[in-house]
Amino acid sequence: MPDLLVPTDIAHVIQIAIAPVFMLAGIGALLNVMTNRLGRVVDRWRKMEKELEAQEGAPSKDRIAHLAVLDRRMAHINRAIALSTLSALLICIVIILLFTGQLLRFPVASMVSILFIASMSVLVGSLLSFLLEIRIASRMLRVARTVLRPGAPPRHGNRKS
Numbered sequence: 001m002p003d004l005l006v007p008t009d010i011a012h013v014i015q016i017a018i019a020p021v022f023m024l025a026g027i028g029a030l031l032n033v034m035t036n037r038l039g040r041v042v043d044r045w046r047k048m049e050k051e052l053e054a055q056e057g058a059p060s061k062d063r064i065a066h067l068a069v070l071d072r073r074m075a076h077i078n079r080a081i082a083l084s085t086l087s088a089l090l091i092c093i094v095i096i097l098l099f100t101g102q103l104l105r106f107p108v109a110s111m112v113s114i115l116f117i118a119s120m121s122v123l124v125g126s127l128l129s130f131l132l133e134i135r136i137a138s139r140m141l142r143v144a145r146t147v148l149r150p151g152a153p154p155r156h157g158n159r160k161s
Contacts, residue, residue: 083126090119
């Protein structure tokens with residue numbers, strides 16, 4: 001007859017699962033920020049599309065370049081969202097394994113470790129993609145400032161690209 005679970009066993013698993021649950025909450029907050037940024041980029045894209053449709057003649061090179069930058073930003077933020085979601089899913093599997101292993105008395109330590117490392121690695125990729133999107137957006141702002149004030153030196157020590 002299998003050993004019965006005692007409340008202290010469940011309490012121990014809940015204590016162990018707290019860290020992954022907090023990580024899920026953090027990823028959720030990060031996903032909220034990312035989706036808000038994506039929404040703003042999409043809104044900007046749609047606005048520029050309407051402006052191009054209303055414009056007579058061929059679109060200017062500046063507008064086309066601006067759309068290309070917005071497209072790159074959307075690609076990076078979409079990748080960041082996908083990787084963050086994958087990281088959250090891996091954390092959910094970790095939590096499921098923790099409880100299933102306790103319930104079935106099955107050793108899951110190595111599997112949990114591997115999945116947690118995979119989740120953190122995917123999250124790092126997500127954050128790097130998010131960083132690239134932010135850099136592109138801030139570079140776009142710096143370029144806009146120099147266009148508005150010709151001859152003004154670039155701020156924050158940025159390099160000429």
